[in-house]
Structure formats: C-alpha cells, structure tokens
Amino acid sequence: MMLAEKQTMDLIYQRPESLSDAITHYCPGCTHGIAHRLxxxxxxxxxxxxxxxxxxxxxxxxxxxxxxxxxxxxxAHGRAPAMATGIKRVLPDRTVYTYQGDxxxxxxxxxxxxxxxxxxxxxxxxxxxxxIYGMTGGQMAPTTLPGMRTTSxxxxxxxxxxxxxxxxxxxxxxxxxAGYIVRRSLHNPANIRKAKKAIRLAxxxxxxxxxxxxxxxLSSCPTNWxxxxxxxxxxxxxxxxxxxxxxxxxxxxxxxxxKV
Amino acid sequence: MAKQLLKGNEAFAEAAIRAGCEGxxxxxxxxxxxxxxxxxxxxxxxxxxFVQAESEVAAINMVYGAVCTGKRAMxxxxxxxxxxxxxxISYIAGTEVPAVIVNxxxxxxxxxNIAPSQGDYYQMVKGxxxxxxxxxxxxxxxxQEAIDQIGLAFDLADKYRSVVHVIVDGNIGQMMxxxxxxxxxxxxxxxxxxxxxxxxxxxxxxxxSIYIDPKDEEVTNIRLVRRWMEIEKNEVRYTExxxxxxxxxxxxxxxxxxxxxxxxxxxREEGIKVGLFxxxxxxxxxxxxxxxxxxxxxxxxxxxxxxGMMLDDIQSIVQGRVPVEFFGRMGGVxxxxxxxxxxxxxxxxxxxxxxxxVRAEWLDRLEKLIEEGK
Ligand SMILES: Cc1ncc(C[n+]2csc(CCOP(=O)(O)OP(=O)(O)O)c2C)c(N)n1
Ligand code: SF4
Numbered sequence: 001m002m003l004a005e006k007q008t009m010d011l012i013y014q015r016p017e018s019l020s021d022a023i024t025h026y027c028p029g030c031t032h033g034i035a036h037r038l039x040x041x042x043x044x045x046x047x048x049x050x051x052x053x054x055x056x057x058x059x060x061x062x063x064x065x066x067x068x069x070x071x072x073x074x075x076a077h078g079r080a081p082a083m084a085t086g087i088k089r090v091l092p093d094r095t096v097y098t099y100q101g102d103x104x105x106x107x108x109x110x111x112x113x114x115x116x117x118x119x120x121x122x123x124x125x126x127x128x129x130x131x132i133y134g135m136t137g138g139q140m141a142p143t144t145l146p147g148m149r150t151t152s153x154x155x156x157x158x159x160x161x162x163x164x165x166x167x168x169x170x171x172x173x174x175x176x177x178a179g180y181i182v183r184r185s186l187h188n189p190a191n192i193r194k195a196k197k198a199i200r201l202a203x204x205x206x207x208x209x210x211x212x213x214x215x216x217x218l219s220s221c222p223t224n225w226x227x228x229x230x231x232x233x234x235x236x237x238x239x240x241x242x243x244x245x246x247x248x249x250x251x252x253x254x255x256x257x258x259k260v
Numbered sequence: 261m262a263k264q265l266l267k268g269n270e271a272f273a274e275a276a277i278r279a280g281c282e283g284x285x286x287x288x289x290x291x292x293x294x295x296x297x298x299x300x301x302x303x304x305x306x307x308x309x310f311v312q313a314e315s316e317v318a319a320i321n322m323v324y325g326a327v328c329t330g331k332r333a334m335x336x337x338x339x340x341x342x343x344x345x346x347x348x349i350s351y352i353a354g355t356e357v358p359a360v361i362v363n364x365x366x367x368x369x370x371x372x373n374i375a376p377s378q379g380d381y382y383q384m385v386k387g388x389x390x391x392x393x394x395x396x397x398x399x400x401x402x403x404q405e406a407i408d409q410i411g412l413a414f415d416l417a418d419k420y421r422s423v424v425h426v427i428v429d430g431n432i433g434q435m436m437x438x439x440x441x442x443x444x445x446x447x448x449x450x451x452x453x454x455x456x457x458x459x460x461x462x463x464x465x466x467x468x469s470i471y472i473d474p475k476d477e478e479v480t481n482i483r484l485v486r487r488w489m490e491i492e493k494n495e496v497r498y499t500e501x502x503x504x505x506x507x508x509x510x511x512x513x514x515x516x517x518x519x520x521x522x523x524x525x526x527x528r529e530e531g532i533k534v535g536l537f538x539x540x541x542x543x544x545x546x547x548x549x550x551x552x553x554x555x556x557x558x559x560x561x562x563x564x565x566x567x568g569m570m571l572d573d574i575q576s577i578v579q580g581r582v583p584v585e586f587f588g589r590m591g592g593v594x595x596x597x598x599x600x601x602x603x604x605x606x607x608x609x610x611x612x613x614x615x616x617x618v619r620a621e622w623l624d625r626l627e628k629l630i631e632e633g634k
Contacts, residue, residue, distance in 0.1 A: 020464070051458040055325070056468070065466035071456040073328045074468030076351050079321035082313065086325025087456075089309035090283045090333065094458050112321070115314035 016040035018049045020069045029222040029229020031186040032060055032128060036067055038196045039099070039126055042203055043070065052095040053087055055080040057109075059101035060134040078109025081116035084123045095206060097124040102143040103133045106166050110142075113172070120177025120211040124202045127168065127214055129183075130221040131240060138224030142166045145243055150224070165243055169216045173249035179211035181250040185218035187236035191246070200260050201251075210252045218244055263438045268403050268428070269294035269336075271439055272362060275407040276334055277302055278444045279414045281360075283309040283333030285322035287341060290374040291430035292364035295336035309333075316341040320348030320361075327357045328467045330455030332414050336362035338430070339380050340371065342388075349423055350389030354469030356484070357454075358417030360410070362426045364433035367592025375592025376430035378514060381569035384425050385542045392481045394488040395423040396495065397543040401518040403437040409540070411442060420491055421454075427542070429565060431515045431594060488544075497540040498549060502528060506535030508607055509553050511574060512563035513539050515594060520563045523600035532608045542570070547577050554578040561607050563600055564588040568619055575618075586622045599634065 015021065018040035026032045043049050049070055056064040058077035065072030075083040080098035088096045105113050105127050116123065132150055133139040139152040143165050147156040173181040180202050184195035198215045205213035218240045220232035227235060273295045276284070284299040296312065303310035309326065313319035319335050326333035337345065342363045352359045365380045367373040385397050396416050400406035406428055413424040451457060456467050471477035501521055503509060512520045517538035527534045537553055539546050554560065559582050562571045568586045575584050587603040589595045 050460040053329075053456055053458060062470065065468060069459075069464050071459045071464055072466040073325065073355075073456055074466065074470055075324075076321060076347055079317070079324075079348070082318040082321035083325035083328075085311060085318075086283060086285060086309075086322035086327075086333065087329055088325075089311060089322070090326045090331045091329050091457055111314050112318055115318065119311070 016044045018043040018052070018069050020067055022066045024067055025063065026060065027223040029220060029232060030060070031217075031219040034186050034192060035126060035128060035217055035219065036064070038192070038199050039097075040068060041196065042199045045200070046203055046207065048095045048203065048207075051093070052097070053091070055084045055087070055096070055098040057098065057100040057104040058135070059104045061099055061101065061128065062135065064099050078104050078107070079112055080104065081109065081112040081121070081123070081125065085116055085119070085121050088121060088123050092122070095203065097126060097203070097206075099126045100128065101134065102127070102129045102131065102141045106142040106168050113168070114175075117172045117175040117178045117212040117214070120179075122206055122209055122211060124206045125214040126199065127216040128219045129168075129216055129244065130219040131165075132221050132224050134221045134224055143244070145239055167244060169214065169249045172214060175212065177211050178213070178250050179252040180205040180213035180255055182248045183216040183218070183244060183246050185236055185241060185246055187218065187220070187233040197260070201255050201258065204258055204260065205252060205255050208254060210254060216244070218246075263440045265436050266403055266439045266441070267294060267436050268406065268433045269364065270298045271403050271441065272406050272410050272433075273298035273336070274302065274441055275410040276360070276414070277306065277308075278442050279411040280332045280445050280447050281308070281334050281414070282331040282447065283323070283326035284335065285311045285313050285319040285326070285333070286335045286337060287313050287316045287319050289338045289341045291366055291376070291433050292336050292338045292362070294433070295362065295364070316344035317347065320345035320352075323359055324348050324352050324355070324357070327352065327359050328355070328455065329457045330452040332418075334360040334362070336364065338364045338366050339368050339377070342380065342383070346389040349395070350391055350393065351469045353389065353393035353395065353423050354391060355467050356421045357467065358421050358424070360413045360417050360424050360426065362410070362428070365427060365429045367590075373592045374430065376515060376565065376594055377590070377592050378429055378516060378565035379590065380427065381542070381564070381566055384427050393423070393484055394491070395425050395543060396420070396491060397425045397427060397541065399427050399513040399540060399542050400432065401514050401538060402439075403432065403435065404439040405540075406432060407439055407441060416495060420487055422487070422491070427514070429515050492544040495541060496544050496546045496549070498546045499538045499540060501536040501538070503535035503537060503553070506533050507558045508532065508534040508561060508604060509537050509557045510534060510561045510563055510600070510604065511537045511539070511550065511570070513542060513570065516563045516565050519595055519597055520600050522597035523604060526597065526601050527604045532604060534604050534608070545573055550574060550577045554581045557582060559583045559585060559607050561585045561587065561603055563595065563603070565594060566590060568622070571618070584618060586618050588622065589626070596634070599629065
C-alpha cells in the first residue's frame with residue numbers, strides 16, 4: 001500500500017540540480033539563499049548547468065562555489081567582473097556570471113563593474129544590494145541609506161560626511177555595452193517571482209549575445225541591520241525601495257519581446 | 261627560422277604567442293607598451309583573446325580568470341603596473357594556477373622614470389604579494405634569451421602550477437637585436453584536470469585561494485614550499501664566462517651582467533683574471549654554484565642596476581669567505597663597461613676588505629663618479 005501511495009505522489013518541489021546539497025552558512029532570514037536558489041533554477045531551466053562558470057565575490061557569498069553544483073572560481077574583492085572577462089574571452093561559448101555584494105561591486109570593484117559593462121562583456125552579474133558590509137560585521141556600504149546606522153556610521157550615515165548612496169543600475173544603464181539592467185527585490189513572494197524572471201532574462205541576454213546583463217536584487221541582512229528577519233523584509237519595502245526604485249533601466253528590444 | 265632584426269618587446273610578445281598564449285590582458289606603460297601593441301594586432305588575427313584592461317588590477321584578474329580555464333594566458337607591464345598587480349599575483353599563487361608575467365623594469369620608486377632599472381629585484385624575487393608563496397623569476401640578458409625564456413616560462417608555469425616572472429630592464433625591452441623566433445607551437449588539445457571550464461559530464465569543480473581553516477591553509481602552504489624545494493632542485497639556470505681560471509668573479513644578472521661581460525673582455529686583455537657568473541633564474545637562485553664559486557676565487561664583485569639587492573643574497577651565501585664588493589647604478593642609469601672595468605681594476609689591485617661597509621663605500625665612489633659627470 002505504501003508503494004502504491006508513493007507512485008501516485010507528484011514531485012513538485014526539489015533542490016535544483018545546479019544547487020549543491022551543502023548546508024549554507026547564511027544567517028536565518030538572509031535572502032542570499034533565495035537569490036542562490038533563483039539563479040540555480042534559471043540555470044537548470046535553461047539547461048546551462050554543464051557550461052556555466054560562476055565567479056564568487058569576497059563578501060558573505062564568498063563560499064558560493066560550495067553551494068552551486070556548477071564550475072566556479074572565487075575572485076579577489078571587487079575583481080569578479082575582471083576575472084569573468086578573462087574566462088569569457090578564452091571560452092566565449094560558456095555561460096559566465098558573477099555574484100557580488102554591494103561593497104564588492106559598488107565600492108572596491110567600481111572600476112571593474114563599470115568597464116565590464118562599457119566593453120559590453122557578454123556576462124551576467126547578480127548584484128546583491130543589502131546596503132551594508134555583511135561579512136565584515138556591518139560597516140557602511142556605498143549603498144547604505146542616509147541616516148542608516150552601521151558600525152562605521154554609528155550615528156547614522158551623515159551624507160555631509162560620507163556622501164550619498166550609489167545607484168548602480170541607473171548608472172550602468174547609461175552604458176552602450178549593456179543589454180539588460182534591472183532592479184528587483186527579494187522581500188516578498190511576488191517580488192521574488194519577478195526577480196526570478198529578471199534573472200532568466202539576464203541569462204537570456206547573455207545566451208543571445210546581447211551584451212552585459214545585471215540584475216540588482218534588494219536583499220536583507222537582519223544580522224547587521226540588527227532586526228528580526230521579518231522586520232528586515234519590511235525595511236526593504238519601506239526604506240530601500242524608495243531610494244532604490246524597482247524598475248527596468250535598460251532592456252534590449254530582443255529581450256523585451258522574448259517570451260519565457 | 262633565420263635570424264632577423266627584432267625589437268625586444270615585440271619579439272617577446274610574438275614568442276609568447278608561439279608558445280601557445282591564448283589570452284593577453286594588459287594596460288599601456290612605458291617601457292613595455294610595444295608588448296601590448298603587438299598583442300593587440302596579432303591575437304585577434306589568430307582568434308585569440310586580447311583585452312586592454314581598465315587598469316593593471318583588472319588586467320591581472322583577467323589573466324587569473326583565463327588561466328583558471330587551463331589556457332595559457334599572460335600580461336606584461338612595467339614596475340608601477342606590476343605593483344598594482346601584486347594582489348592578483350598572490351591570488352594566482354594561492355590558487356596554484358600557472359601564469360606568466362613580464363616586467364620590463366623602469367627607474368623608481370614611485371612614478372620614477374621610464375629608463376631601464378633593476379630596482380624591482382626584491383619585489384619580484386622575494387614574492388611581492390601577500391602571503392607565503394614563491395614565484396619563479398627568469399632574468400634574460402638579450403632579446404634572444406628573452407624569446408627563449410618566455411617559452412620556458414610557460415612550460416615552467418604549467419609544470420609547477422606556478423607564477424613565473426620574466427624580468428628585463430627597459431634596455432632589453434626597447435633594443436633591436438638580431439634574434440630568431442621559435443616556430444609556432446600547436447595549441448594543446450588536452451585540458452588540465454584541475455581546470456574550470458564547465459562541468460560537462462563530470463562533477464563540478466571550483467578554484468579558489470581561500471582556506472578558511474588555518475589547518476587547511478597550512479597544508480596548502482606546506483605543499484607550496486615542497487613544490488618550491490622541487491623547483492630549487494630542478495630549475496636553477498645560469499651562465500658562466502671566463503670563470504675557469506678566474507681570481508675575481510663578477511656576478512650580475514640581465515643587462516648589468518651583459519655590460520659586465522664587455523668590461524671583462526677588456527680586463528682579460530689587460531691580463532686580469534676575471535670572469536662572469538650570470539644567474540638566469542633569480543628564483544630559484546643559484547646558491548650552490550655561488551657558494552662553490554666563493555671557494556675558488558679571491559674576491560667577488562656584484563654589479564647591479566639597483567642599490568645592491570642581489571648583493572644581500574650573495575653576501576648571505578658567501579658568508580665572508582671572500583670579500584664581496586659592489587658596484588651599481590640606480591634610478592634608471594645603466595652602467596658603462598668602462599665604469600665596471602675601473603671597478604674590476606680596483607678590486608684587482610686593492611686588497612678588497614671585508615669591513616661590512618660595502619654599500620657605504622660604493623655610495624662614496626658613486627657620488628664621486630657623478631661629480632665627474634659620469
Ligand atoms: C582587498 C580587501 N579589502 C577588504 C576586505 C575585507 N572584506 C571582506 S568582505 C567585505 C565587504 C563585503 O560586503 P558586501 O560586498 O556588501 O557583501 P556582503 O557581505 O554584504 O554580502 C570586506 C570589506 C578584503 N577581503 N579584501
Ligand atoms: S551577515 Fe547579513 S548578508 Fe551575511 S549571511 Fe548574515 S544576514 Fe546574510
């Protein structure tokens with residue numbers, strides 16, 4: 001009877017093949033894990049697993065190479081786009097993507113990300129914007145909101161002293177070499193679904209050879225924001241989205257018309 | 261293939277192509293720029309990768325990415341650019357992937373100038389980047405030698421999964437000399453078993469330089485040191501000139517060694533028993549050979565285009581067995597053969613003394629030379 005019951009069960013949810021079965025070190029309530037899963041689902045759905053090479057950053061996702069079941073390299077802090085360029089140029093038929101945090105991409109790696117887009121390098125970037133340096137214990141990031149408390153802006157980010165948050169997607173969308181630049185958020189299921197579609201279109205941009213693609217994902221860091229996981233999601237919706245609007249900043253016409 | 265008149269940097273670049281280099285990533289800097297320019301022309305012709313990067317930081321990380329796929333890739337730069345690359349070089353060493361880096365050295369520190377120098381000896385030979393690693397360092401003294409050693413550099417890099425530096429000063433990069441290029445080597449069909457190129461029909465692989473548990477890092481460090489000891493055993497290279505009956509041994513690498521050989525020819529005509537020992541591998545350093553040499557000669561004269569960096573290494577090998585004297589020019593000044601000849605004469609007639617003041621005495625003599633307008 002047990003056997004018969006098993007045979008009628010439909011498998012509707014499982015680990016994507018592109019994710020490994022390693023237990024991640026991410027904090028409870030951190031949306032890095034959700035982003036990983038979305039990327040893995042897209043790689044599976046597009047049948048790219050065996051030709052994908054990921055480039056991990058320095059940041060909380062430094063061990064991304066352990067969590068994905070694809071080939072991976074681990075870059076120096078901020079240099080993932082340069083490393084991805086080297087890989088893509090010698091293996092142009094592989095799918096190459098970087099996965100980077102905001103300190104990695106928008107601070108120390110600013111030159112590398114701008115130029116990889118300017119060159120129209122046919123790679124994809126998954127950009128996790130959590131407005132803070134997670135790995136090093138919650139210092140101010142270039143994306144930290146005005147007034148936001150971090151360990152290196154203990155009285156709240158004073159724009160007179162440390163400037164304003166950087167909007168990377170808006171800036172990168174000005175690059176002729178970019179084919180697909182959008183910002184999405186991971187703070188609720190509806191937005192997660194939109195994020196997944198965007199990740200799909202970013203990889204489609206690469207597979208169609210349409211130039212640089214990036215999905216910026218507003219992401220939570222309950223640990224360093226010093227709030228509960230739930231409060232962190234509300235914080236994204238209430239405070240991050242107004243500063244970092246969810247939008248399509250550049251979409252290649254061929255991708256705009258693509259049905260996926 | 262017959263000898264042609266070849267310009268240093270261009271010939272080195274062509275030699276790299278013929279050795280199977282499939283990716284070049286660089287940033288313009290005098291006196292190495294012709295290297296990049298040659299690559300800009302030739303690599304696309306051959307369907308190989310060329311990127312003028314936004315900086316040397318990006319260039320070395322592009323090399324890092326490319327070599328992780330198992331392909332031969334390289335960069336070429338000059339001193340300030342190499343400083344910027346040190347982060348990436350350390351990561352490459354920590355990941356144990358092969359890479360070839362050419363440094364056409366110029367005067368420094370700082371922005372310095374674009375004239376030939378050997379002032380990067382410490383940076384190149386002792387590591388330069390952070391952490392425990394040991395690069396192989398080749399120091400050719402002519403266009404032909406550099407051509408040959410660039411092929412060798414790729415082979416050594418692959419064999420030991422090591423960083424290999426080829427260092428020349430601006431003279432060798434800029435000069436035109438008759439030399440012969442090697443034939444084009446076919447590109448390898450096999451991909452190394454560690455390479456990251458897409459997990460097609462195999463388990464996924466990753467390459468990184470992170471070992472978060474110190475115990476794992478230490479095991480890696482041990483592997484790197486053991487590999488280095490193997491390199492020290494197998495790969496020491498040097499040339500000797502008139503050393504058989506020499507009472508004075510001049511030791512110099514690259515251009516300094518080459519200029520010294522002209523001085524030695526003249527000194528021999530004057531009946532001075534002097535010869536040249538020219539290390540080709542600065543790392544691994546020919547320690548044993550220099551130790552043996554110090555047992556057979558009466559004195560040693562080290563000649564460099566820096567403040568006596570290799571001098572320190574030689575003194576520690578010779579351990580006061582015989583006097584070690586020094587002559588160097590710095591700041592982008594290349595010594596003339598007659599300056600070295602005068603030094604050889606001085607060492608020959610004066611009883612050289614071991615008084616621990618080698619550098620101070622050299623500086624006094626150098627300042628006098630400069631006063632005389634040399
Ligand atoms: C050259 C260098 N400088 C500084 C660091 C220290 N460091 C590690 S991760 C990090 C910030 C990471 O923040 P982010 O990119 O926002 O990623 P998150 O951890 O928030 O996911 C810093 C400064 C480093 N590893 N290397
Ligand atoms: S520190 Fe923040 S970003 Fe890092 S794993 Fe924890 S919650 Fe996520």
